[in-house]
Structures are given as C-alpha cells and as structure tokens.
Amino acid sequence: MDYLPVFLDLKNKYVLVIGAGEVAFNKIKLLLRANALVNIVSRNLCSEIRRLLVEKKVSWIAQEFQISYLKNIFLVIAATSNTELNLKIFNKCNKLKILVNVVDDQSKCSFIFPSIIDRSPLIVAMSSSGQAPVLLRLLRKKIESIFPMRLGNVAKIAGRWRLTVKKHFSNFLERKHFWEKLFNSIFVQHIINGKEKKAISILQKMIKKPSRLIGEIILVGAGPGNSDLLTLRAFQVMQEADVVLYDSLVSQDILNLVRRDAKCIYVGKRARLKSITQEKIIKLLIFFAKQGKKVVRLKGGDSFIFGRGGEELEAAQNANIDFQVVPGITAGIGLSAYSGIPLTHRDYAQGVIFITGYKCMGNTPNNWSILSDPSYTLVVYMGSLNALEISEKLILHGRSKSTPIAIISNGTTINQEVIIGRLDEIEKIFKFSSSPSLLIIGQVVVLHKKLAWFKKLTNLSNIETTS
Template identity: 90%
Template sequence: MDYLPVFLDLKNKYVLVVGAGEVAFNKIKLLLCAKAVVNIVAKDICSEIRSLLFEKKVSWISNEFQISYLKNIFLVIAATSNTKLNEKIFKKCNKLKILINVVDDQSKCSFIFPSIIDRSPLIVALSSSGTAPVLLRLLRKKIESILPMRLGDVARIAGKWRSIVKNHFSNFLERKYFWEKLFNSIFVQYVLNGKEKKAISILKKIIKEPSKLIGEIILVGAGPGNSDLLTLRALQVMQEADVVLYDNLVSQEILNLVRRDAKCIYVGKRAGLKSITQDKIIKLLIFLAKQGKKVVRLKGGDSFIFGRGGEELEAAKNANINFQVVPGITAGIGLSAYSGIPLTHRDYAQGVIFITGCKCINNTSNNWSVLCDSSYTLVVYMGSLNALEISEKLILHGRLKSTPIAIISNGTTINQKVIIGRLDEIDKIFKLSASPSLLIIGQVVLLHKKLAWFKKLTNLNNIETTS
C-alpha cells in the first residue's frame, strides 16, 4: 500500500494555497467544503477565486511566498507553474512536518487528493496512487451510479439515533444486528424517497421488535436484454437484494450484476414448455418476504407491460407486505429503437398500440376495428403464438396485405435479428425467426432500412434482415 487512506478534519484549521489559477480553485472548493480556513498567496488571481475573495470565503495575504506564512498552518497546497518555488515549499514543509501537496508532481506530495464521491456525511474516496487517473474516473462513475444521491440522509438519521440505540442495546453484537436489519429494511427506501417520518417509524418498530425482520418485495424491470439498458435504480436494488426471482428473459449478463451473496431462483415461463405456475411464483414471493428478506422480482422488459406485475403486487398488498416498483425499458420500446423503427412518425403513424399474442383467460376478443387502423403502429408481444390468426383478422378488418411487418428476435443484444416482410407473409417469416420475438406492424417499418444503426443490413433469400 503506497498511501494510507485517511480522512482529515480540517474544520477551522488553517490551510495555505500558493497559486490562484483554475487548478488552485478546484482544490480550494474541496477545502471550503471541509470548512477549512483558506489563505492564498498569489500574484495573479483567477476570476473564480476573486469571487471567493469578494464573498470573504477565503483570504489573500500576499503576492509572494514567505516561509513565515507557514506558521500555524496545518496543510499546504502548491499550485504554481514555478518548479523552483514548488520545490522550495515542499522541502520546507517536510522539514516542519506540514502536510504538502504540489499539484501534478507526485514526487513532491506528502499526501494526494483522492477521487471523491460525496454523499455527506457519507464519503467515498478512491485512489490509484497516482498511477491510472482515467481508470479511476471510470471506477468512480460506476460506483457513483449505484449510490443514491440521498444516501447521506440515511447516515445522518442513523447518527442522530446512534446513542439511543446504544442505550437500548448494551451488547455490541445486538447493536450490530440491529443496524444490519435496519439498513436492509424498507427504512432506507423511505429515507431516499423523502419520507423521513415513515422511516423513523420503521426504526422505532425494529427497536421494539428486534427479533422481527421486515421483508419487502421489489418489482424490477430488467429491460429488453442488453445490460447497458438497466436503469440506475434497478442496479441499486439488485445490489441490495437477499433473494432474486428471475424470468427466462433475464440474461446471464444482467444476473452477474446481482449482489454476489444473494440467492437467485429461476422462475421463468416459456410458451409450450413445462414451467412453474404464476400461483406458485406469488406464493414463493410472499413466503420469502415474510421471512424478512428483501425479495427482488426481476422481469424482462417492464413488469407492468404484459409482465403480470400487477397480479404479484396485488397479492403482496393482500398479504400486508411492503413493496415498490422499479420500471424498466419495455421490449416494444427497446427493440424498436435498436432496430431503427420509430413507433410513431408524422408521416406514418399518429399512435402506437401494444397488444399480446397470448389469449386472455376469459377469451376476451381484441377490438379488431381499432387495431386495423393503419394510422397506428401495432406492437405484438409474444406474437408467434397466434401470428397467423392475428394476420388474418387484421386483413379481414381492413389492414392491407402489403402492410410492412418486422419480426425482431434477441433484440438489443449482439445476436439481434430483424426480418422485414409483409402482413400476408407472417406465417412464413415467423418460421425463419428465433423465439422469443417481437412483432411490429405498420408503415413505420419502412424506416428500418434507412435508420438501422445497431447492425448492418444484409440480404437473405430476398428478405431484408439484420443479423
């Protein structure tokens, strides 16, 4: 370990900054956030620092550096282009045992500034010991994305209650167990949503009933397949889960982002194959949540678009279990975008209708007079199940046989395949496609060849396809 990571308390401590350019300004901003008393030595002062001087947030003491200015100084930053001056300051600070950072000269630093993720009072600091700043920025971006902006409020509230909890639980292990339960409960989500009163009520409840865990169910849309299309909130929740129940359409790439010690249970359903029933999935969700676990129900696309999410949450509500919903990019939107097919367009479609190829349990019939309106794009989920019937009904009620259609399989992934054809060719085209797939019907399909960006067009047996 080249550097010992420490957090310095700079409140009301004197810090000397030699130089007053843009680089110095960036360091001064951090020092002021830490409530340091900043003195500046510089001949030329940039406009940003002049503003700080005008606001009396910093003090300017001289044009030229003098060794006497180091008296009572806790920390020094040298941000000048004068290498001889920087070296002089470095040597003198080392002799006086004063912390010194010469900007952009690692060899003349007794400390370095880390990359900071600020969720005050929660602070995360990262460093590559000055070896790989670009890699550091990439890591910071990834960590930043999974830490909610209001996470600091969780720490703030916990800090206020720390002494009360300590008095209530005299044993260290009991306190540890309490905090682990609290931070793994819905308490955190209430704080993040700005519902502090509800959060405090959960905290009080766990204090009174320390042995009782409070579980919850979180419905998460995993998007259309590509892990890059996960929402930040989905990623955060997946990192907090105790158990994940996932569907057939959730890729291994996405599952790899789940917290490593979480239990993943496959509950996928596939048309024509033997699989777990919806009733059993709901019973399992409730059983796990009643054990006090944070249960993530991970579904492809969006849970509220033909994902039966509403049924699962109704059951959770009836069982008096806390729940929340994280929306995902539904297949209709994700696959059309990655295929260069805009679902609406001034010249082709004034609206879009989502339907499913599955028949309703009560055999409710589609309103074909509405669906056959050529001014609407029709997106059919699980379209292969009744493709021929859908085609025949649409043509019977007025859609032209020549209406363009697109069948998209493995959408948004490197295996994406788009087959373009006509409505009266639907049965033949589906035989060429992989399952599961999405069907798009309407004039907007004509834009595919022009706007396709994710894959290059090829031609296979006179059928336009991207593969």
C-alpha cells in the same frame, strides 16, 4: 501500500493555496466542502475564484508567495506552472513539517488527493497512488453508481438514534445485531425514497421487537436483454437482494449482477409450455417476504407491460407486505431503438399501440378498427403467437397487405436478428425467426434502412435467396 489513507479534519484550519486558476479552483471547492479556511496567493484570480472572493468564502492575501505566509498553516497546495516556485514551496513545507501537495507533480507531494464519493457523512476515498488517474476515474464512476444520493441520510438518522439504541441494548453484540438487521430492512429504502417518518417508525418497531424481521417485495424490470440497459436503481436493488425470483427473459449477463449470496429461483413461464403457475409465484414472493427477506421479482422488460406485475403487487398489498417498483426499459422501446425503427414519426405514425399476441385471439376482444389504422404503429409482444390470425384480422379491417413489418429476435443482444417483410408475408417470416421475438407493424419500419445502427438488418428477400 504507498500511501496511508487518512481523513483530515480541516474544519476551521488554515489552508494556503498558491495559484488561482481552474486547477486551483477544483482543489478549493473540496477544501470548502471540508470547511477549511482558505488563503490564496496569486497574481490573478480566475472568474470562479473571484466569485468565491466576492461571496467571502476565501481570502486573497497576496500576489507573491513569501515564507512568512506559512505561519499557522495546516496544509499547503501549490497549483502554479512555476517549477522553481513549486520546488521552493515543497522544500520549505517539508522542513516545517507542513503537509503539501504540488499539483500534477507526485514527487513533490507529501499527500495526494484521492478520488472521492461523497454521501456525507459517508465518504469513500480511492487512490491509484498516482499511477493511473484515468483508470481511477472510471472505477469511481462504477462504484459511485451503487451508492444512492440519499445514503448519507441513513447514517445521519442512525447517528441521531445511536444513544437511544445504546440504552436499549447494553450488550455490544446485541447492538451490532440490531444495526445489521435495521440496515438490511426496508428502513434504508424508506430514507432513500424521502420517507423518513416511515423509516423512523420501522426503527422504533425494531427497538421494541428486535427479533421481528421486516421483509419486502421489489418488482424490478430487467430491460430488454442487454445488461448495459439495466437501470442504475435496478442494479442497486439486485445487489441488496436476499432472494431473486427471475423470468426466462432475464439474460445470464443480468443474473451475474445479482448479489452473489442471494438465493436465485427460476420461475419462468413460456407460452404453450408446462411451467410454474402465477399463483405459485405469488405464494413464493409472500413466503420469503414474511421471513423478513428482501425479495426481488426480476422480470424481462418492464414489469407493468404485459408482465403481470400489478397482480403480484396486489397480492403483496393484501398480505400487508411492503413493496416498491423499479421500472425497466420495455421490449417494445428497447428493441425498436436497437433496430433503428422509431415507433412514432411525424411523416409515418402519429401514435403507437402495444398489444400481446397471447390474448389477441382469445376471449379478450380487440378493437380491430383502431389497430388497423395505418397512422398507428402496432407493437405485438409474443408476436409469434397467433401471428397469421393477427395479420388476417388487420388486413380484413383495412390495413394494407403491403404494410411493412419487422420481426426482432433476441433484441439488444449480440444475437439480435431483424427480419423485414410485408404484413401478408407474416407466416413465412416467422418460420425464419427465433424466439423470443417482437413484431412491429407500420410504415415506420421503412426507416430501418437509414437508421439501423446496432446490427445489419436482414430483409426477407435475402432469406429467400440464401435459404
């Protein structure tokens, strides 16, 4: 270990900054966040530091550095381009046992600035020991993404209740067990969502009944397949899950992001195949939540777009179980974007309609006159189901036989396939497509030639000549 990571208390301590350019300003911002008293020595001040001076947040004590300015100084930062001056400052500070940092010159630093993730009072500091700052920035972005912005409020509230908890649980192990249960409960999520009163209510209940576990159900949209399209919030929730119930459309790449010790249960349903019932899925959700577990219901796309998420949350509400929803990018939006097919365009479509092929020809009636309006793009989920009947109904009610269509399989992934054809060729096209697939019907499909960017699209005529 090249450096000992420590956290310095700079509150009301004098810090001397030599130099007042952009680099110095970035350091001064950190110092002020730590409530340091900043003195500046520099001939010129950049506009940002001048603003701080006007606001009386810093003091400009001189234009030229002198040894006497080190008196009563706790820490020094040299941010000048004068190498001789920087060396002089470094040597003098070392002699006086004052911490010093010469910016961008590791050999003249008795301390270095870490990369900081600030969720005060929670602070995470990271360092590459000055060896790879760019790599450090990239790692910081990844790590910061798992810390919600209000996470610091969890620590603040816990701090306010610390003495109360200590009085109630005199034994250290009891207190430790209490805090572990609390931080693994919905208490944290209520604070992150800005519901502090609810969070404190949970805390009070757990103090009175410490053995009671409080579970919850979290409905998470996993997006259209590509793990890069998973939302930040979805990733955070998956890292906190005790149990994950996932569908067949959730890719392995996304499942790999689930907390390693979480229990993952496959509850996928595929049309026309024997699979678990919706009633059984709901019973599992409620069973695990009543055990006090954080249960994530992970669904492909978005849970509220043909995902039966509403039914599952109704059951949670009826069972008096807390729940929340994390939306995802629905397949219709994700796959169209990755295929270069905008669903609306002022020259081609004034609106878009989402339907499902599963129930198109069942007992649920469709308004075919609206669906056949050429000014609307039609997006059909599970489009391979009843594809021929859908085509015939649309043509019967006025859609042109030559209406462009696209069938997108394994969308947004490296296996994405897009086949372009006409509405009256739909049965033939589906013979060449794989599952799962999405069907897009409308004039916007012609834009694929200009806007395709992810993978080269396949035209039906090409399939016919090569098959």
